[in-house]
Amino acid sequence: MKKIVLIIVAIVTFISCKNENVVKIGADFTLTGDVAWWSLELKKGMDLALEDADCQNVKVVYEDNGFKAANAVSIFNKLTQIDKVDAVVTCFSPMAEALIPQAESRKVPLIASCTSATNITKDKKWSFRDFFTQKEQCFPLAETVYKEGFRKGVFMVINDDYGTDGINQFKLKFEELGGEILGGEFFAQQTRSSRNEVIKVLSNKPDFIFVIARDQALITLCKQIREADKDIQIVGINAFDSPVIWEGLGESANGVIFSSGYFNENQNEMSREFYKSYKAKYNEEPNYNAVYGYSILKYLAKFASESKTPEEIRKSIENMSEESIRGLLHSDDVHGIVGSIGVYKRDKNVTIML
Numbered sequence: 001m002k003k004i005v006l007i008i009v010a011i012v013t014f015i016s017c018k019n020e021n022v023v024k025i026g027a028d029f030t031l032t033g034d035v036a037w038w039s040l041e042l043k044k045g046m047d048l049a050l051e052d053a054d055c056q057n058v059k060v061v062y063e064d065n066g067f068k069a070a071n072a073v074s075i076f077n078k079l080t081q082i083d084k085v086d087a088v089v090t091c092f093s094p095m096a097e098a099l100i101p102q103a104e105s106r107k108v109p110l111i112a113s114c115t116s117a118t119n120i121t122k123d124k125k126w127s128f129r130d131f132f133t134q135k136e137q138c139f140p141l142a143e144t145v146y147k148e149g150f151r152k153g154v155f156m157v158i159n160d161d162y163g164t165d166g167i168n169q170f171k172l173k174f175e176e177l178g179g180e181i182l183g184g185e186f187f188a189q190q191t192r193s194s195r196n197e198v199i200k201v202l203s204n205k206p207d208f209i210f211v212i213a214r215d216q217a218l219i220t221l222c223k224q225i226r227e228a229d230k231d232i233q234i235v236g237i238n239a240f241d242s243p244v245i246w247e248g249l250g251e252s253a254n255g256v257i258f259s260s261g262y263f264n265e266n267q268n269e270m271s272r273e274f275y276k277s278y279k280a281k282y283n284e285e286p287n288y289n290a291v292y293g294y295s296i297l298k299y300l301a302k303f304a305s306e307s308k309t310p311e312e313i314r315k316s317i318e319n320m321s322e323e324s325i326r327g328l329l330h331s332d333d334v335h336g337i338v339g340s341i342g343v344y345k346r347d348k349n350v351t352i353m354l
């Protein structure tokens with residue numbers, strides 16, 4: 001009897017130790033609907049990272065919030081209380097804004113990606129933004145637009161942080177250079193027709209129109225702009241950088257100037273290996289969202305494996321100096337993890353770097 005008890009204790013101890021070595025990462029993503037592409041691309045990068053030898057003890061719990069903040073909060077509670085994840089990754093500013101108070105309250109590290117809101121994680125302890133800010137992408141965009149000879153612009157942007165931060169940062173830099181923003185309109189992401197507003201802003205006779213929206217709203221807006229003025233220069237940010245947009249716009253995309261993430265596959269040996277593995281797995285070139293998904297999971301897996309408490313994971317993210325496929329990663333004083341930016345132009349269905 002004593003021998004049987006000892007065997008049972010040994011088995012329980014083994015299972016317990018094995019479970020303790022498993023790293024769990026929660027992914028509170030938008031996996032369905034009009035704007036799902038961004039989360040799905042993050043997921044591709046994360047799934048590829050799971051195949052690496054140093055991530056064999058990692059499990060990612062994916063959940064679909066349907067781009068609804070209330071769903072995202074419910075999922076976060078499930079991930080942290082039932083699944084007992086070590087950290088949570090989310091996508092988009094509206095979801096991050098809903099989850100940051102939860103992360104701060106529950107003391108669980110939160111990584112917000114695909115969110116460019118400038119100060120979304122400022123003065124936060126448990127929340128981090130791993131994505132370029134509107135300032136980081138709008139300043140070089142404004143410089144390029146001015147260099148290309150454009151001096152007078154108008155805008156149409158969605159009425160959330162993504163849109164308002166974007167136009168504020170672009171306007172700040174463009175006017176500092178000597179350009180002028182003549183006016184513009186804000187609209188809801190759900191808007192399906194903005195013809196009257198487009199005609200109104202174009203009546204200012206601008207050189208270009210600066211636009212921010214997501215997916216179908218962006219496609220509809222740009223088509224209505226082309227209907228009103230087929231030659232007007234359209235300028236935007238990373239929302240354009242998606243096959244969903246290029247397919248939806250077709251010829252209407254030609255000439256668009258936009259800023260977006262930059263990935264150099266020859267950055268280092270890690271980036272070259274990632275590029276090779278990604279093409280082999282998905283039969284396509286990696287986009288920057290997949291690059292972010294891969295690198296985020298890699299450092300979270302490492303920090304969680306090396307840590308015994310959530311506080312240790314948090315400190316590792318805050319103090320990171322980590323080589324990655326994106327180069328050296330570090331967290332700035334507002335808990336933003338710095339990325340690289342490029343400015344591009346769409347020409348004859350091909351994206352070229354300016």
